Amino acid sequence: MAAALLAALLMCSTPSARAQVADGNLWTCDWAGLIESIARYGDTLVVGGFPWNLGPASGAGVPVDPIDGRPHERYAKVAGVVHVAISDGCGGWYVGGEFTGVGGLPRRNLAHVRADGSVDDWSPGPDGEVRALLMAHGRLYVGGRFGVIAGASRSRVAAFDLASGEVMEWAPQALGWAVRALAFRDSSVYVGGDFEQIGGADRYYLAEISATTGQATEWNPVVWGIVEALAIHDRALYAGGRFSRVGPDARKYLAAIDLDTGRATAFDAQIDRQPEYIYDTGPRVRALAVACGRLYVAGAFDRIGGQARESLAAVDLETGEALPWNPRLDSYNGTHPWMPYVHAMVVQGNAVYFGGQFQTIGDDTSPDFEGHYAAAVSALTAERIATWQPRTNGRVQAIAADGSSVFLGGDFTSVRDWVKHLGLAAIDLRSGRALDWSLNTDGSVKAVERIGDRIFVAGGFGVVGGKPRANLAAIDARTGELLDWAPNPNGGIWSMARHGDKLLVSGTFRRISGQPRNCFAELDPLTGAVTAWDPNGDYTADAMVVDGDRVYLGGGFDHIGGVSRVGLAAVDATTGALLDWYPGPGQVFEMVLDGDLLLLGGYLQLGGGERGFATVNKFTGALVDSGLGAVVLDRDNFTSVIVRAMSASNGVLYLGGDFDVVNGERRFDLAAIDMATGTLLSWDPGVSENVWSLLANDVDVFAGGHFWNVGVAPQSGLVRLSAAQPLTRKPEPDPEPIGPRAAVELAMNNPADAMGIVRLVLAAPSVVDLDMFDSQGRRVATVMRGETVGAGTHEVRFATAGMRNGCYFLKLTTGGLTIVRRVVVLH
Structure with missing residues (x-):
């Protein structure tokens, strides 16, 4: 009653739904990181994964002070990657790349940011990445890998009227991969890139296009390889890239081409690097600048103009001989042979600003130098300008200057205030900042679980907080201190689950706490002692769910207790003895209980086909095909659908993984399902890539993974979203x-x-x-x-x-x- x-x-009355707004105060992960596990303890969020760093979300394009590198107080954050930027001449910037939003507004791949940090209404929305920008004679020229821009068919290159913002009739229609470089002289636009035809003529990688007609001129140097950088001085066009010849003349990676004849001049810098590394497709030239009576060259090389120079040099404009100017870049004491490399460069006043990846400059190895991705040196002496430290946490691929500011673009996600956290971090949810827990690991953290005031972390590591801890460790949740608890499994731990006051673990180990256990064990969370529970598997479980007197196991195993069970099994919660329950084969990454149902996520072979998500009866193992069982996921590219993460709260099931379509509607890698009906909800944050971990309640949803933006918000790897609402929610x-x-x-x-x-x-x-x-x-x-x-x-x-x-x-x-x-x- x-x-x-x-x-x-x-x-029954349905409240108004909350919008899925990303919390911009939550610190974000760097571009290369991966958040695989999330747990919450009051107002503390503990995250684990592949080594990364955390910092306030800056977006991928930031204007900074030219003296100290400090970001401007007001700027428009870019959600995605910035490949190119130029000054608009009025204190603002044109920005191009691969992005979805700027300043919280939808902007695809190209945007104009005003001097006050606001975003212009102009939104041409090219359907592919932008790689080159040029302002000349009242026009903005745009190059990249697009076919449509501002609603008009423009293959790889286009022009806009700066006064009106309208796309112009000028349409050279390049055929090939991309336009990567632009330059202007007199009434001609010089276009470099990776193409075979442009302006109605066969032109390989470099062409002169009439600024009036959009047609190719007779000038045709015939470059043998990709052109990535252009600069003009007097009657010579300097071209850099990944080429070997210009017409009949051998010119590796850098050439000066006569603007009248189209032939290579005597200039020959003889760039090389040995051995050649596929990692950065070097040797190559990525950026050029003419200043101070010399040509500055940046890219990936170790010799230029007859001298040893690491990826940044100055050469004589006439001969290509290396000048004494030498910043002497180095990388990690030579342990990374593909580094250093420089992606972008600009000269302003007495400073050369550049971005790429490197460790030291000259003799300066002082502890305060953290310019691994961006730095400045004197344009005359090549000495490092120590005061300029923007501290980006990822690569700088674009640099522009306007006299009072330097604009940095790339795939970084935070500047200045980020903190290195390798594998494990704790975040204060009230401020969004990382706590000062010194708990770096030397490997990945795959699972986080909490029992009482203890947080357990597991994965593939040997050290936590500078102390030896093999694959499993315990932390005081109140202080962040590493505890003495150390079961020392002799293999990695992939998953954990709470069983009353005990901890279940699964991995690739064969011994734990000094006792033989094959891939599964139950531990005392205070002493680390092993209990009698022993499923005896042949490989790890990625997920374990405790339900009364049984434990459901899902993962990559083939046998439990010596009996065939491919990826799915149920065992006794006390002894670990195998039960008869078995829905069928699959590799399970996540499981969620829903009354009499067990929800499965992974790569499954159930019901006669492959699927990423399935619902089975938890008592019989029978496949359920109604309600949640009718949910269908798909991918456009015909690769396998995989659900890696699930979390349920308030009648809503959240799915994360690798998928493009849910129930016939677009949802990229993150979706919300009404648990009562199996209906896809309108909740759609728009993550850019894969989701690996989820934690939801009726207010918040935390998602972790390997993504770079969420909708128009520059949240990378970790995001806090407002929760979805079920279709038939009961009132407050x-x-x-x-x-x-x-x-x-x-x-x-x-x-x-x-x-x-x-x-x-x-x-x-x-x-x-x-x-x-x-x-x-x-x-x-x-x-x-x-x-x-x-x-x-x-x-x-x-x-x-x-x-x-x-x-x-x-x-x-x-x-x-x-x-x-x-x-x-x-x-």
């Missing part, structure tokens, strides 16, 4: 008691973890009933039943450790009064 009454009180209960307010007060710790702590205030002695119900109106705990409680303040405790994460309702009945409070259980 009580459950029915509560269900009646909570039935009335927070006010039915009856005199002064008579009763009811409160509870919210969220609750292992223990619910109820504060009860009574004005007079009363007979009390106190119950906890789930979101479906089912009683999950009877805390008090017909108990006489005296007047005053009382504290009542009850266990919530066995309850699943989610929304619950605490109901108090006393003397004809009923109070309902909504609470969240979050382990």
